[in-house]
Structures are given as structure tokens and as C-alpha cells.
Amino acid sequence: xxxxxxxxxxxxxxxxxxxxxxxxxxxxxxxxxxxxxxxxxxxxxxxxxxxxxxxxxxxxxxxxxxxxxxxxxxxxxxxxxxxxxxxxxxxxxxxxxxxxxxxxxxxxxxxxxxxxxxxxxxxxxxxxxxxxxxxxxxxxxxxxxxxxxxxxxxxxxxxxxxxxxxxxxxxxxxxxxxxxxxxxxxxxxxxxxxxxxxxxxxxxxxxxxxxxxxxxxxxxx
Numbered sequence: 001x002x003x004x005x006x007x008x009x010x011x012x013x014x015x016x017x018x019x020x021x022x023x024x025x026x027x028x029x030x031x032x033x034x035x036x037x038x039x040x041x042x043x044x045x046x047x048x049x050x051x052x053x054x055x056x057x058x059x060x061x062x063x064x065x066x067x068x069x070x071x072x073x074x075x076x077x078x079x080x081x082x083x084x085x086x087x088x089x090x091x092x093x094x095x096x097x098x099x100x101x102x103x104x105x106x107x108x109x110x111x112x113x114x115x116x117x118x119x120x121x122x123x124x125x126x127x128x129x130x131x132x133x134x135x136x137x138x139x140x141x142x143x144x145x146x147x148x149x150x151x152x153x154x155x156x157x158x159x160x161x162x163x164x165x166x167x168x169x170x171x172x173x174x175x176x177x178x179x180x181x182x183x184x185x186x187x188x189x190x191x192x193x194x195x196x197x198x199x200x201x202x203x204x205x206x207x208x209x210x211x212x213x214x215x216x217x218x219x220x221x
Contacts, residue, residue, distance in 0.1 A: 152197030
């Protein structure tokens with residue numbers, strides 16, 4: 001149960017925010033298939049979607065599946081993504097990911113992950129894919145009701161009082177959110193909270209006057 005002191009309940013939040021802000025409830029990351037989406041999510045760690053989207057359209061024209069990514073190679077991949085934070089490590093992980101997937105039927109433009117990776121445990125065995133990344137991939141690509149806890153979801157969950165100070169890791173926040181947020185919203189929790197946190201409920205100077213749920217939120221108080 002949500003604490004009785006909380007006036008901004010998950011029901012109120014997920015009923016009003018997407019509708020009032022007229023959100024297109026989907027990932028903003030540019031991608032062309034399941035492989036390129038996974039690459040984009042890896043690149044987005046500690047980087048903005050906007051910055052990732054500046055480099056991926058050109059990259060995905062030539063490296064759109066594991067085989068073509070391996071042909072590009074780590075050195076040339078770095079040239080495409082060098083404006084993104086931690087690009088050296090990300091390039092290494094992406095090439096390793098392509099290496100792990102190379103024996104699959106990847107000589108196609110519309111690449112799809114083998115079904116054996118359609119679960120979080122096996123997906124997380126792939127390079128560069130941690131729990132948050134796996135949650136986002138499964139949620140966006142296969143409609144799994146997982147909640148990817150990035151910096152926006154983590155911040156807003158605490159700001160709204162949905163979690164407490166002891167929920168100090170993404171894993172703990174995810175477990176709490178899965179309990180208190182009705183299942184009907186799980187499919188788009190991450191999208192709504194990320195977009196709301198990115199453009200309205202910002203970290204430093206939240207635009208409370210423009211917020212569709214300000215009448216229920218205790219943050220300003």
C-alpha cells in the first residue's frame with residue numbers, strides 16, 4: 001500500500017501525466033531493429049537520449065546487426081560515438097555483444113534477438129546489459145511489465161514519496177515500484193517518468209507551475 005500521507009498516488013500520476021502532457025509513450029531513442037535498440041540503450045547510460053540520437057542514425061546505416069557491427073570494428077565504432085560519455089568502454093561492450101550474437105541469423109536488416117534472450121537472466125549475460133538496460137529492452141521490444149530505474153525514475157520515486165531513504169539502489173526502487181504501482185501501468189512506467197523527469201520534473205529546477213499533477217504533489221511544500 002502507498003503511504004496514506006502521499007496525495008500523489010500512482011493512479012493519479014499515471015492517469016493524468018501522459019494524457020495532459022500528450023505524451024507519445026515510447027522510447028525516444030532512435031533505432032531500426034532490436035539489435036540497434038539494445039546498442040542505443042547501452043550508449044544512453046549516463047548520457048542523454050538527444051546526444052545518443054545525434055550519432056546513431058549514421059552509425060546504424062552501416063552497423064545494423066551483429067555481423068555489420070563486427071565488420072565496423074571497435075576502433076571505427078569509437079569514431080562514431082566519441083562524443084558520448086564513456087565511449088571507450090561502451091564501444092568495447094558493444095563489440096563484445098556483437099561477438100556473442102554473431103552466430104545467430106544476423107545477416108538481415110530487421111534483426112531480432114533469439115527467443116532464448118527474452119528473459120532478464122539470459123539477457124543480462126550479454127555484454128553491456130545490466131538490470132536497468134535489460135528491463136528497458138524487454139519493456140520496449142517485448143512489452144514485458146518491467147520497470148527500468150534510471151536517474152529520472154529513481155529521483156521522481158523519492159520526490160513523490162513512493163519509496164523511502166532505505167530504497168537506495170535501482171534494484172530496491174524497482175521492487176518497491178512493482179508493488180505499489182498497479183500492473184496496468186507497468187508497461188509504460190519508465191517512459192512516462194523519464195519524459196516527465198526530463199522535461200518538467202527536473203532535478204535542479206522543476207517546472208512545477210507547468211506540472212499536470214501539481215495539485216496533488218507535496219514536493220513544493
